[in-house]
Amino acid sequence: MKRIIFLPWLVLTAVLLTVSGCAGNRMYAWGNYDETLYAHYKNPQDQGKNLENLKVLLTEAETTGGGKVPPGLYAEYGMALYEAGQTDEAVKYFGKEKEKWPESAVIMDKMIRNARQQKEIQKNRTTQETGPAPEPGGQKQ
Amino acid sequence: MNRKPVAVFVSILAFLAVSGCATATKKDFTAFKSEDPRSILVIPVVNKTVEVNAADYFLSTLSIPIAERGYYVFPVDVVKHLLEDDGLADSAMVHSSDTMKLCNLFGADSVLYVSIERWDSQYLILTTQVTVAFDYTIKGCKTGDILWNHKQNMVYSPQNQGGGGGIGTLVAMVVSAAMTKAAPNYMPLSRQANDMAFKYPDGPGFPAGPYSPDYLKDPTTSR
Numbered sequence: 334m335k336r337i338i339f340l341p342w343l344v345l346t347a348v349l350l351t352v353s354g355c356a357g358n359r360m361y362a363w364g365n366y367d368e369t370l371y372a373h374y375k376n377p378q379d380q381g382k383n384l385e386n387l388k389v390l391l392t393e394a395e396t397t398g399g400g401k402v403p404p405g406l407y408a409e410y411g412m413a414l415y416e417a418g419q420t421d422e423a424v425k426y427f428g429k430e431k432e433k434w435p436e437s438a439v440i441m442d443k444m445i446r447n448a449r450q451q452k453e454i455q456k457n458r459t460t461q462e463t464g465p466a467p468e469p470g471g472q473k474q
Numbered sequence: 475m476n477r478k479p480v481a482v483f484v485s486i487l488a489f490l491a492v493s494g495c496a497t498a499t500k501k502d503f504t505a506f507k508s509e510d511p512r513s514i515l516v517i518p519v520v521n522k523t524v525e526v527n528a529a530d531y532f533l534s535t536l537s538i539p540i541a542e543r544g545y546y547v548f549p550v551d552v553v554k555h556l557l558e559d560d561g562l563a564d565s566a567m568v569h570s571s572d573t574m575k576l577c578n579l580f581g582a583d584s585v586l587y588v589s590i591e592r593w594d595s596q597y598l599i600l601t602t603q604v605t606v607a608f609d610y611t612i613k614g615c616k617t618g619d620i621l622w623n624h625k626q627n628m629v630y631s632p633q634n635q636g637g638g639g640g641i642g643t644l645v646a647m648v649v650s651a652a653m654t655k656a657a658p659n660y661m662p663l664s665r666q667a668n669d670m671a672f673k674y675p676d677g678p679g680f681p682a683g684p685y686s687p688d689y690l691k692d693p694t695t696s697r
Contacts, residue, residue: 337519338690342514357543359541360541360544360685360686361541363538363541366537367534367536367538367661368534368661369528369551370533370534370537370551370604371531371534371535371661374530374533374534375527375530375666403537403538403541404537404541404547404549404685405479405537405541405547405548405549405550405627406549408549409549409551409609411551411552412549412551412552412555430549434546436512436513436546436581436582437513437546437548437549437581438581439579439580439581440548440553440556440581444552444555444556449576469612
């Protein structure tokens with residue numbers, strides 16, 4: 334008899350312990366950020382997929398996540414845009430990271446510089462009209 | 475209603491609650507507090523084992539728990555690219571390069587070095603058991619000194635969390651072993667190791683950073 338009353342409480346306590354003790358409430362809306370990063374390392378060629386994944390994470394963080402965009406996410410999205418050759422958009426997101434997280438200023442300034450240089454290279458190539466699509470990442474390896 | 479599955483569930487949760495949150499150890503945080511870092515640069519993980527995917531699994535799981543401790547974490551993928559631009563494509567090279575150089579390159583307040591010391595998978599009949607050991611070190615950018623160090627050992631097996639035994643556990647083991655064989659996913663392992671290592675103050679972790687509500691509310695001094 335006693336066990337029947339006792340058991341639900343035990344379950345509830347165990348659930349609370351697990352949730353509060355380990356996961357806790359998160360400060361930021363991460364979504365599956367770590368899985369996205371891992372997928373990108375496993376399959377670095379698929380830049381389109383990475384860009385798409387990061388866009389979903391960012392949109393979710395800004396909307397359903399209540400604007401709790403985690404540190405690094407604007408920058409990672411900017412990086413994916415940069416790799417896709419969308420340099421203007423990339424500069425915008427590097428700027429957002431810097432604005433939200435002043436600690437990132439040194440590397441975001443560097444990335445903004447890189448993106449602008451990349452844009453110049455793209456411009457020069459398109460004026461030549463003939464050559465293949467520009468290699469977005471610049472020199473690789 | 476059959477109460478047996480509930481009992482198994484409870485014991486799994488109880489185990490998770492206890493094991494997921496490691497035991498407390500006293501550490502000296504004088505250097506840590508005097509440097510008072512706002513940001514942590516997570517550099518690529520050095521892998522001293524033969525498990526080729528271990529470093530990627532690990533690197534991708536580090537940002538979340540550190541940011542949740544209240545620090546700015548540099549975007550690891552951007553960091554990877556900038557290091558490559560600087561001729562530091564290999565993680566061992568990054569780890570052996572001058573801490574101050576890394577600090578200046580990124581404008582960081584501190585650097586987190588992680589190396590995977592051990593990753594042994596044992597394929598048993600019903601389960602896969604992985605024995606892992608990780609070494610975490612944070613160095614400060616004001617002095618280059620070690621601010622925090624922790625060696626995390628763990629035996630990971632998604633199945634050994636019951637302890638209650640019985641047919642329910644056995645079924646769970648079979649299902650779980652089949653899943654593990656189909657696609658070994660070490661994301662939970664990496665997350666669990668980090669959770670254990672960064673747990674604070676009831677664990678071996680380090681004090682909260684400026685973005686955390688716990689910042690400067692450090693119980694270690696009053697304890």
